[in-house]
Amino acid sequence: MINSRFFNRSELIGFLSLLLLLAVILPLFLDVFRLNLVAKYLTYAFVAIGLVMCWGYGGILSLGQGVFFGLGGYCMAMFLKLEASSVENTKIQSTPGIPDFMDWNQITSLPMFWKPFHSLPLTIIAILVVPTLLAFIIGAAMFKRRVGGVYFAIITQAIAAIATILIIGQQGYTGGINGMTDLRTLNGWDIRTDHAKVILYFFEVFVLFACIIAAQFIRLTKLGRILVAMREQEDRVRFSGYSVANFKIFAFCAAAMFAAIGGAMFTLQIGFMSPSFVGIVPSIEMVIYTAVGGRMSIFGAVYGTLLVNYAKTMLSESFPELWLFGLGGLFIAVVLFFPNGLSGIWRDHVARHVDRLFAMRSSASRKAWASKSVADGAPAE
Amino acid sequence: MSDEKKPGLQSPLRRKLLMGMAALPAMSMLPRTSFAQAPATSAINTTGLAVTDTEVTVGILHSVTGTMAISETGSVQAEKLAIDQINAMGGVLGRKIKFIQEDGASDWPTFAEKAKKLLVNDKVAAIMGCWTSASRKAVLPVMEQYNGMLYYPTFYEGLEQSKNVIYTGQEATQQILAGLDWVSKTKNGKSFYLIGSDYIWPRTSMKIARKHIEGKLGGKVSGEEYFPLGHTQFNSVINKIKLTKPDVIYAAVVGGSNVAFYKQLKAAGIDLSKQTMLTISVTEDEIDGIGGENIAGAYACMKYFQSLDNPNNKEFVAAFKKMWGEKTVIGDVTQAAYLGPWLWKMTVEKAGSFDVDKIAAASAGIEFTKAPEGYVKIHPNHHLWSKARVGQAQLDGQFKVVYETPELIEPDPFPKGYQ
Numbered sequence: 001m002i003n004s005r006f007f008n009r010s011e012l013i014g015f016l017s018l019l020l021l022l023a024v025i026l027p028l029f030l031d032v033f034r035l036n037l038v039a040k041y042l043t044y045a046f047v048a049i050g051l052v053m054c055w056g057y058g059g060i061l062s063l064g065q066g067v068f069f070g071l072g073g074y075c076m077a078m079f080l081k082l083e084a085s086s087v088e089n090t091k092i093q094s095t096p097g098i099p100d101f102m103d104w105n106q107i108t109s110l111p112m113f114w115k116p117f118h119s120l121p122l123t124i125i126a127i128l129v130v131p132t133l134l135a136f137i138i139g140a141a142m143f144k145r146r147v148g149g150v151y152f153a154i155i156t157q158a159i160a161a162i163a164t165i166l167i168i169g170q171q172g173y174t175g176g177i178n179g180m181t182d183l184r185t186l187n188g189w190d191i192r193t194d195h196a197k198v199i200l201y202f203f204e205v206f207v208l209f210a211c212i213i214a215a216q217f218i219r220l221t222k223l224g225r226i227l228v229a230m231r232e233q234e235d236r237v238r239f240s241g242y243s244v245a246n247f248k249i250f251a252f253c254a255a256a257m258f259a260a261i262g263g264a265m266f267t268l269q270i271g272f273m274s275p276s277f278v279g280i281v282p283s284i285e286m287v288i289y290t291a292v293g294g295r296m297s298i299f300g301a302v303y304g305t306l307l308v309n310y311a312k313t314m315l316s317e318s319f320p321e322l323w324l325f326g327l328g329g330l331f332i333a334v335v336l337f338f339p340n341g342l343s344g345i346w347r348d349h350v351a352r353h354v355d356r357l358f359a360m361r362s363s364a365s366r367k368a369w370a371s372k373s374v375a376d377g378a379p380a381e
Numbered sequence: 382m383s384d385e386k387k388p389g390l391q392s393p394l395r396r397k398l399l400m401g402m403a404a405l406p407a408m409s410m411l412p413r414t415s416f417a418q419a420p421a422t423s424a425i426n427t428t429g430l431a432v433t434d435t436e437v438t439v440g441i442l443h444s445v446t447g448t449m450a451i452s453e454t455g456s457v458q459a460e461k462l463a464i465d466q467i468n469a470m471g472g473v474l475g476r477k478i479k480f481i482q483e484d485g486a487s488d489w490p491t492f493a494e495k496a497k498k499l500l501v502n503d504k505v506a507a508i509m510g511c512w513t514s515a516s517r518k519a520v521l522p523v524m525e526q527y528n529g530m531l532y533y534p535t536f537y538e539g540l541e542q543s544k545n546v547i548y549t550g551q552e553a554t555q556q557i558l559a560g561l562d563w564v565s566k567t568k569n570g571k572s573f574y575l576i577g578s579d580y581i582w583p584r585t586s587m588k589i590a591r592k593h594i595e596g597k598l599g600g601k602v603s604g605e606e607y608f609p610l611g612h613t614q615f616n617s618v619i620n621k622i623k624l625t626k627p628d629v630i631y632a633a634v635v636g637g638s639n640v641a642f643y644k645q646l647k648a649a650g651i652d653l654s655k656q657t658m659l660t661i662s663v664t665e666d667e668i669d670g671i672g673g674e675n676i677a678g679a680y681a682c683m684k685y686f687q688s689l690d691n692p693n694n695k696e697f698v699a700a701f702k703k704m705w706g707e708k709t710v711i712g713d714v715t716q717a718a719y720l721g722p723w724l725w726k727m728t729v730e731k732a733g734s735f736d737v738d739k740i741a742a743a744s745a746g747i748e749f750t751k752a753p754e755g756y757v758k759i760h761p762n763h764h765l766w767s768k769a770r771v772g773q774a775q776l777d778g779q780f781k782v783v784y785e786t787p788e789l790i791e792p793d794p795f796p797k798g799y800q
Contacts, residue, residue: 033501037494092540092795104540104585168609169579177580177610178515179489182522192526272519276488317498320484321445 006216009358010351014299015212022205032194039201039269041309042208044069046262048290048301049208049215050255055287056295057219058251059231060148064156065259065286067163068131070278072260074167074174075130077273078114079123080183080191081175099180105172114173120187127264128257135256139249146245148234157280164279179274183267192271204265208302211258215298218254227251259286292334294343303342419475425734428528431504432735437476439464439722440483440499442510442520447487448611452636453512455666456534456718457482458705460509463722466700473726474735481505489519496520500527506735507532509721512714514538514581521546530737532721535714536661536683538585539794544741547724548764550717551684553586554796556661558593559769559786560682564629565598567784568657572603574627576618576634576642578662579607583633586661589799590631596798603627608634613641619649632660639667643675653678659771664712665778673778685716685754686772686780697753710778716753723749724759756789764792 007015026038047065054060085099093103098110116122138159142152167174175181183191190196218224226247230237238244267273276282285308293304311330315323338344422434431438441460443453464478472478481503483495492511499505500523507530511517514537524531524545531546539552564570573594577583587605594600603625606618615638622630634642639662646653658679665687668676687698687710697719701711724747729735732743745761758766766789772780 031502033497036497040494101581104538104581104588106588165609171580178518181489181518184522192522270490270493271522272490272493274489274515274519276490316484316486320482323484324446 006220010354011216011299013354014297018212018299018302019209022208023202027198027201032197035201036197036269037309037313038306039197039204040266041306042204042302043262043266043269044286044289044309045208045302045305046211046265047255047259047286048293048305049211049298050258051287051290052295052298052301053215053218053227053258054251054255055290056297056301057224057227057231058248059227059234060248060252061153061287062156062252062255063153063280063283063287064158064160064163065255066278066280066283067156067160068135068256068259069263069266069282069286070163070167070273070275071131071134072127072263073267073273073277074180074263075117075123075127075260076264076267077180077183078117079120080186080267080271081180082110082114082117083186084182084184099175100182101175101178101180102172107172111173127260131260131263132253132257135253136249139252140245143245143248143252148248157283160278160280160283164275167275167278175274177275179272179276181272181274183271186268191268197269200265200268204269207261207265211261212298212302215254215258219298223247223250288331290341292331292341294341294346296340297343300341300343300346307342420733425474426506426736427734428736428738429504430506430735430737432476432506435476436479437473437735438479438481438503438505439725440496440503440505440508440510441480442483442485442492442495442499442508443512444485444487444516445482446484448636449485449487449512449516451670452666452714453485455709455712455715456509456512458709459534459701459711459715459719460722462701462704463719465704467722467726473729474733478722478726485510485516489513489515492516493519493523496523496529496531497527500524500529506530506729506737507725507740509534509718509725511535517541517546528737530725530740532725534718534721536717538582539796540585542762542764542794544763545737546763547721547744547759548792548794549720549724550714550765551767551769552764552792552794553582553589554793554799555764555767555790556683556769557586557589559790560659560661560680560771561590561593561598561631563682563771563784564657564659564680565594565600568629570629570657571600572625572627573600573629573631574603574622574625575605576630576632577607578610578612578633578635578638580610583607583635583662586633587631589796592799600628608638610636610638612638615642615645616649619645619651622651623649628657630656630658632658633662634660635662637670639663640670640672643671643679647675653774663774664714665710665780666712666715668774668778669710673774673776676774677776679774680771680783681774681780682769682771683713684767684769685713686770686782687711688772688779688782689754689770690782691753691755693751693755694753720749720752720757720765723752728759758789760792762792762794764794766791 027035047069051065054062081099087097090096095103095108168177185191226237226242230244230247234244289305289308290301292308294300312327315326422432426432441457443457444450464480468477483499485492485495496508499508509532511520511533512535517533521543529545532549533546534549536550536556537552575587575590577587591602594602604621660679660681663681698711702709727747728740728744732739744759744763747759749757760766768786768789770782771784772782775781
């Protein structure tokens with residue numbers, strides 16, 4: 001009954017309008033520079049979708065998603081950096097053939113853990129596996145001990161701080177505070193040209209929708225129901241015989257993997273990775289995107305990410321010295337007046353009218369889905 | 382180049398007088414243009430930059446928010462002052478300079494994004510900007526890909542040279558070698574303790590310093606330590622300094638760490654009027670935070686101090702304070718940032734065009750006689766010939782210049798034997 005339709009009508013509207021926006025409208029009306037900016041915003045949308053699953057549905061607030069985003073991004077950057085540091089390109093160094101930051105840190109040969117990143121397939125595996133593995137270790141250590149709620153949030157935040165310090169401190173291996181810059185080609189294909197940017201944009205939109213569908217699929221399975229149940233009444237789920245910890249670990253790992261995919265996309269789009277995406281501030285910003293979009297809604301999270309980042313760009317272009325105040329004001333306003341974010345606004349003010357429109361045509365099916373979306377506890381936008 | 386005569390700082394009155402005939406010098410070198418009107422836009426802008434018949438747009442790209450804002454604000458102010466003065470003299474090739482300011486937000490990828498925006502969307506003719514090495518490294522690929530022109534003001538580690546960048550600060554050897562020679566001779570410095578923040582500029586600088594100390598001066602390095610950016614606990618290294626008793630402490634600690642470093646040195650009883658301290662990272666801006674009483678006696682080696690006694694500098698300091706307030710101080714980088722718009726203006730006028738390729742080619746040999754630091758000239762490697770000076774910090778937060786190299790030092794971003 002519940003799984004009878006993959007998307008209910010409201011979700012279908014959300015899905016199709018997002019598809020229309022990202023795949024048709026934006027590419028038609030934006031120049032390559034702006035489209036590349038949208039591509040950058042969308043990389044955060046991966047993180048936001050992960051947060052909807054783990055925070056919105058699972059009730060696990062992670063303030064360390066930047067770590068996974070960064071890990072994915074760094075894995076991709078290591079591959080691209082090795083390709084850019086060919087012997088011809090680095091002739092002026094004391095040791096040609098290694099990345100430039102290793103050279104000025106007096107490292108004379110490529111460290112062991114860099115070697116797998118000569119290969120693209122191994123890199124892709126690393127992007128997916130390394131962050132997920134880390135999330136598994138953190139999750140297993142925390143949830144098995146029944147550490148949750150605020151304590152978990154604090155620990156993830158501490159991990160974000162540690163990761164930043166580690167990356168900056170080990171600059172011979174990571175590029176330090178400069179990050180990894182000047183990434184040029186992917187298997188010989190120049191990723192800096194306008195043409196490449198457009199192709200990468202469509203590729204990213206494709207992967208994003210794959211992730212949305214995966215998230216929706218998880219939500220509709222029994223697993224998704226248990227996550228919501230867990231959020232509402234953890235003890236009852238436990239007493240019913242479910243291993244709460246395992247479900248939490250799963251949600252956290254899935255969110256980490258989505259974030260890592262976003263990070264890898266980011267590196268491809270921007271040609272750059274630096275510790276400034278790993279720390280506490282970006283991690284909290286990622287939570288804000290989800291909050292603005294509405295933490296219960298997968299589509300809301302994507303729209304929220306787009307809106308906040310667009311506001312960030314516009315405000316900082318128009319008021320270079322005051323823009324942070326404007327952005328702060330926006331967050332406060334959203335939290336005060338629209339606690340359910342964009343998707344809440346949609347649900348409370350727009351969906352009704354859309355429903356009425358459809359109801360005129362088929363009043364029969366209306367009741368069925370309306371009652372369902374209430375039962376969901378997670379009405380889509 | 383007949384027209385390079387003194388497009389410098391003028392008194393307001395003289396400036397007004399000049400305004401009317403400002404376009405004159407620019408005109409004189411352009412063949413077949415009448416005195417009364419500027420050259421046709423189509424002739425001097427063949428690549429679609431933001432140049433109209435009356436205006437030319439440049440970008441200013443520094444952090445005005447975030448941790449670097451405190452350092453970069455001076456550069457923004459200097460660049461705006463220079464643009465103001467150039468406009469008061471009639472602009473560049475008869476066009477007033479309009480600027481679009483973007484905020485790098487102390488975040489390197491943001492720098493890259495904004496640089497791209499300035500080049501691709503706004504089509505700016507040049508960008509004055511960046512401060513940290515990290516931000517420059519982030520922006521460099523963008524400048525090269527979209528063929529922009531960047532005027533970069535900070536003293537930096539070298540090991541870089543680009544057609545698309547003019548480095549108006551000193552590269553490492555220019556700043557370091559002369560200062561070490563001076564301290565070794567006048568202070569009889571034989572043993573050195575090297576302390577720096579942990580990132581590319583201090584590391585590269587110390588590498589060069591060590592080679593020079595051990596190879597050329599016959600001295601020894603008794604310790605070398607790096608601390609993370611923002612570090613505030615220097616007690617362990619101060620104890621080591623007390624034990625090893627080096628002749629010279631050589632420091633490249635940057636930003637807020639400086640405040641803790643010098644206060645803790647003082648608290649530990651190290652008297653900088655007896656213990657020789659030579660720093661390459663403390664300008665008047667930093668002393669503002671450290672406090673003159675905590676650092677008085679220390680020496681700094683760079684190319685510019687606010688107290689430089691020459692007519693160019695006096696005019697510059699007066700104009701800067703008039704625009705931005707009596708209390709502002711002017712550090713080395715602020716002065717270098719001020720050079721950017723002027724060098725660009727002169728290069729454009731020499732090239733007779735705003736095209737980036739022509740500017741890149743025409744840059745070598747551009748001389749600026751009215752520079753506050755004195756005469757400067759662009760080397761074919763896009764760095765500046767400049768002098769190095771040693772100043773001693775005073776209680777009032779200013780430096781007293783105690784040494785100046787007699788000749789301009791040739792910039793050498795890839796120094797042989799120091800890599």
